[in-house]
Amino acid sequence: MQKRYLLTPGPTPVPTESLLSMAKPIIHHRTPQFKEILKEAVEGLRYVFQAKNDIFIFASSGTGAMESSISNLLSAGDKAIVIRGGKFGERFAEICEAYGVTPVNIDVEWGKPVSPEDIKRALDENKDAKAVYTTLCETSTGVVNDIRAIGEIVAKTDAVLVVDAISGLGSVEFKTDDWKVDIVIAGSQKGLMIPPGLAFVSVSQKAWKLIEASTLPKYYFCYKAAKKSADKDDTPYTPAVSLIIGLVEALKIIKVDTLEGVLARHKRMAQALKAAAGALGLELLAPDAPSDAVTSIKLPETIDGAKLVKTMRDTYGVGIAGGQAQLKGKIIRIASMGFMTQWDIIVAISCLEIVLKQMGHKFDLGSGVKAAEEIFAETKEGASV
């Protein structure tokens, strides 16, 4: 018997309502019935995005939507400012290069947020930069960037702001319109609580002007084709029907709980993870700008991070993530995202304690859970808020 507890930063657990809706017999997508579902999904997304902009749903991973934000906005030889503070920031730069776009990279130490001032300086020095590519939450480090401040800066220029909000949307505060974000990219398997397979893109009026001028090749991810269909509650190519049906159910849950309630739940879970790490004598990778979606915890040199993650997953059924690239084996990442409650966080901390103890790390057994419980005991609100 293996009972599994999933606390990875995507995929995240899927609510029962979504699972059941996706298990229903499949329907055809060129039907009035599906048009209604698609409309409902886009309306629900508009609430989570806090956006009046166009929103498109693609059957793809988040990376496909990241690529679309380059192929639709830019032309060969264009310059784009790219914030590289983790694996996903680096991906934007890789895609630029693949398309013959010149990335002006702002390299940020992994675990630190980008300084909005650095973006301002890069824009001043590169007046021909067409766009700024950054991330809301860097899933690889657990850093959240100050998109509100960045939005203010970019809005004063001709450049558009593209934000990879894949692992932040629905988990941390984010306001597409108010924060003047031109392109927002999101995915289904994080705060939106659905299995991987859907990507979302919102497009501002300012972005549309750039799209008109873009000459890079695109077809499947073409925003103009997507808009033409979306205006008729349709998609240009076959949509991932069951995932969109599941999404509608997940969005209903967010609507009922309210975005404020959902974010407060995420914040409390992340606070508990941070408190627990401290109690176990472990440091945070991103103490300055920690995301509420995923908490990265540094491991002592004596602890093999890969073995820790493997033991938690294979022996104890508790899935968390290790570090990526240069952080491999050196950190662990525990998600507090989507269909998770404080009890899932308690399970993750308790399992971490048991395995750390077995691996020889010195700390008072139970102290991590105690620190988390102190956070949870502060409020009388339950797991549902």
Added chain:
Amino acid sequence: MQKRYLLTPGPTPVPTESLLSMAKPIIHHRTPQFKEILKEAVEGLRYVFQAKNDIFIFASSGTGAMESSISNLLSAGDKAIVIRGGKFGERFAEICEAYGVTPVNIDVEWGKPVSPEDIKRALDENKDAKAVYTTLCETSTGVVNDIRAIGEIVAKTDAVLVVDAISGLGSVEFKTDDWKVDIVIAGSQKGLMIPPGLAFVSVSQKAWKLIEASTLPKYYFCYKAAKKSADKDDTPYTPAVSLIIGLVEALKIIKVDTLEGVLARHKRMAQALKAAAGALGLELLAPDAPSDAVTSIKLPETIDGAKLVKTMRDTYGVGIAGGQAQLKGKIIRIASMGFMTQWDIIVAISCLEIVLKQMGHKFDLGSGVKAAEEIFAETKEGASV
């Protein structure tokens, strides 16, 4: 969003494999396909019962099978020794009375096991008693009775031994054949990990002799009709098809983990609950003979048990049980039964701590979980054992 964690002493959580198998399109029961399924279910039950005896599957709750053990074995005016040490022992006496059978009640203080010597004395004093009715685990108190010792005593008489093993089978050690138990009653929604709706009865050769002589009215639960069908891998009346299909999957899990492994997991979870209760300054209701299936914890007079259970369930999504009858509001019962792991136990203890703290009980926050973690850290075995 309400994510639920179920730790009630039945129904217990259902494994994914069983849930998915039960969601498949329904099949007809008078088919070779279903005969194979029924055969596999009975073989799997035989392993869990540790019995070569006949085993019948009824579509009913456990109470239906309890009734069948009176209507099939006895005749009006017969005498039966009944152990009343909780709500379910009392139920046997009530059924006896409903059928015109005279119960010779052995009343045991709730929270204590029956003394096998008392049964010996009752049999000596009532040589005409046809049967002894007792429970393996009294779900209402969390007591486990010494069925092995009782079996030795009853086997030396002409009486048959009937054991309600509804909440014990698959959770605590129990050996139908070795312990000379003539009738074993079990249900689907406890250690067997399936939703309520199935009851199981095993019948020994000694019991069949009594059945032949029985004149009480019976039809749906008639063992003779059940045997006639069972010999052809069939059932006299419509079986609960999907539940039996789900049962086969659950029994496969038990087979793979082995009964020893399953019982060891239950024991460790129950040990952790007991240790946690002690750390929280709470007493056990049944310290002398605690069941590994359900742990009953006494509450201080200052704590309203009904409110505690309601808050844990409705505010925090964590389902445990309160007391029944005279124990209402005075105890809580936390199951460690079936598709549960040490992490579910940690969730229950953590939630109990949070709510007890809110209700004013004095203890060190986190001390219950710490005590449980000390049990779990002792072994390198994972949640799966």
